[in-house]
Amino acid sequence: MAPQLDGYFKQVDTLSDHFIERLRQAVAIPSVSSEPARRPDVVRMGHYLRDQLTKLGATAELRELGKQPGTDLNLPPIVLARYGSDKNKRTILVYGHYDVQPAEKSDGWDTEPFELTVKEDGRLCGRGSTDDKGPVLGWLNAIEAHQAAGIDFPVNLLMCFEGMEEYGSEGLEDLVNEEGKKYFADADAVCISDNYWLGTERPCLTYGLRGCNYYSIEISGPGADLHSGVFGGLAHEPMTDLVRVMGSLVEPDGTINIPGIKEQVAPVTADEEGLYDGIAFTMETLHESLGSKTTIFEDKKKTLMARWRMPSLSLHGIEGAFSAPGAKTVIPAKVIGKFSIRTVPNMEIEKTNDLVYKFVEEAFKKLNSKNTMKVYAQHCGNWWVASPKHWNFEAAAKATERVWGVKPDFTREGGSIPITLTFQEATGKNVLLLPMGSSTDGAHSINEKLDKKNYIEGIKLLGAYLHYVAEEPMN
Numbered sequence: 344m345a346p347q348l349d350g351y352f353k354q355v356d357t358l359s360d361h362f363i364e365r366l367r368q369a370v371a372i373p374s375v376s377s378e379p380a381r382r383p384d385v386v387r388m389g390h391y392l393r394d395q396l397t398k399l400g401a402t403a404e405l406r407e408l409g410k411q412p413g414t415d416l417n418l419p420p421i422v423l424a425r426y427g428s429d430k431n432k433r434t435i436l437v438y439g440h441y442d443v444q445p446a447e448k449s450d451g452w453d454t455e456p457f458e459l460t461v462k463e464d465g466r467l468c469g470r471g472s473t474d475d476k477g478p479v480l481g482w483l484n485a486i487e488a489h490q491a492a493g494i495d496f497p498v499n500l501l502m503c504f505e506g507m508e509e510y511g512s513e514g515l516e517d518l519v520n521e522e523g524k525k526y527f528a529d530a531d532a533v534c535i536s537d538n539y540w541l542g543t544e545r546p547c548l549t550y551g552l553r554g555c556n557y558y559s560i561e562i563s564g565p566g567a568d569l570h571s572g573v574f575g576g577l578a579h580e581p582m583t584d585l586v587r588v589m590g591s592l593v594e595p596d597g598t599i600n601i602p603g604i605k606e607q608v609a610p611v612t613a614d615e616e617g618l619y620d621g622i623a624f625t626m627e628t629l630h631e632s633l634g635s636k637t638t639i640f641e642d643k644k645k646t647l648m649a650r651w652r653m654p655s656l657s658l659h660g661i662e663g664a665f666s667a668p669g670a671k672t673v674i675p676a677k678v679i680g681k682f683s684i685r686t687v688p689n690m691e692i693e694k695t696n697d698l699v700y701k702f703v704e705e706a707f708k709k710l711n712s713k714n715t716m717k718v719y720a721q722h723c724g725n726w727w728v729a730s731p732k733h734w735n736f737e738a739a740a741k742a743t744e745r746v747w748g749v750k751p752d753f754t755r756e757g758g759s760i761p762i763t764l765t766f767q768e769a770t771g772k773n774v775l776l777l778p779m780g781s782s783t784d785g786a787h788s789i790n791e792k793l794d795k796k797n798y799i800e801g802i803k804l805l806g807a808y809l810h811y812v813a814e815e816p817m818n
């Protein structure tokens with residue numbers, strides 16, 4: 344089956360240095376969507392992708408989305424592209440994001456985050472290498488390798504790459520809904536490569552994601568930062584209030600203290616009970632990717648359930664707080680605490696927000712503080728769970744076996760890709776998540792990397808998937 348794949352694979356190997364060079368160029372653009380000062384770089388990254396796609400013969404355009412709500416900043420453009428329009432071929436719509444999480448060398452990186460460093464053991468280190476520049480470039484590389492090998496591209500490819508995913512996919516939902524029956528009208532299925540294997544050995548196909556509601560709690564009081572020797576003990580301190588409120592949200596064992604959250608969670612079904620044992624996942628691999636043995640649960644099933652189908656609440660940081668080394672004796676005048684809740688079936692965004700606001704307001708009230716408190720959601724994205732019983736997944740499973748020599752696990756993912764459900768609903772088509780990187784890649788963390796093997800074999804996988812898609816009977 345898929346007889347041309349050997350020629351394609353050979354060409355991917357031949358072009359591997361060129362593909363690493365393309366990743367180097369992309370990593371060098373610090374497209375951090377959450378930092379206003381980096382917004383021109385995010386825009387530059389969108390232009391870079393458009394130009395690369397045009398050079399490869401795709402029809403590519405930039406769709407402007409206007410201003411980011413509540414700011415004077417332009418949202419980065421959506422890159423829309425089409426490669427091929429043969430009525431006799433299937434059409435696959437792929438999505439990815441070209442923005443990245445923040446990164447500073449001083450966070451503890453061993454290398455410069457925006458300089459791709461190729462380590463002797465094959466690690467390609469740099470911000471965005473695995474999340475999500477490597478996988479996005481994977482689609483471009485697959486096109487190029489087909490051209491170089493002189494092999495007909497097996498499908499029509501529609502591409503949608505955004506620059507705000509790490510900030511809740513601001514602006515994209517309307518565009519996807521608008522284009523569902525226009526630009527994306529002839530899509531037969533959707534494929535997203537933007538998550539990771541559960542471990543380091545067994546590839547997976549993913550059919551579920553958690554959602555993410557991201558909140559801020561703003562507490563202010565004094566007119567300016569104060570000397571703690573002069574004002575300590577006689578003024579209500581915003582930081583003291585905030586630490587108490589944030590500390591009341593969640594227990595050290597992960598239990599969420601907000602009433603009404605766990606009541607929304609779908610019960611475990613008998614079918615689901617048997618699902619976890621067969622998954623290639625060990626606590627040892629988890630410890631390796633965690634970089635420690637500080638797991639809450641000792642067993643695999645509870646741990647997988649915690650990641651895939653239970654909500655979690657994480658505290659992320661405090662804007663305005665003193666965080667530099669040293670011992671500054673300041674009382675910060677205004678602090679903004681950030682936390683998020685990963686949501687699961689059947690949690691509802693608005694209902695969850697109302698429960699959070701009520702809890703935080705009551706927790707603050709109990710402090711009898713004269714400071715002022717505001718709580719609000721910065722962005723919310725829904726969870727998504729789909730059926731993997733579809734030719735889209737069949738094709739990906741065959742491609743995985745061909746490239747990696749093993750059957751993939753069928754997994755859910757603890758992270759969020761806010762637009763996934765929108766793609767499913769706007770196109771009415773099956774959505775597949777086909778990850779390239781592994782559990783030890785350190786997405787969102789310091790020293791993010793993509794192993795060269797995962798990048799190069801991942802390019803083969805994306806191309807092979809398209810060949811098997813072309814061969815699958817419709818169901």
Ligand SMILES: C[C@H](N)C(=O)N[C@@H](Cc1c[nH]cn1)C(=O)O
Binds near residue numbers: 557757761
């Ligand atoms: C899984 C994906 N690669 C990812 O990292 N998604 C982000 C998206 C996000 C950011 N805020 C809310 N959602 C994530 O899961 O944190």
Ligand SMILES: [Zn+2]
Binds near residue numbers: 787
């Ligand atoms: Zn991410």
Ligand SMILES: [Zn+2]
Binds near residue numbers: 475
């Ligand atoms: Zn991502």
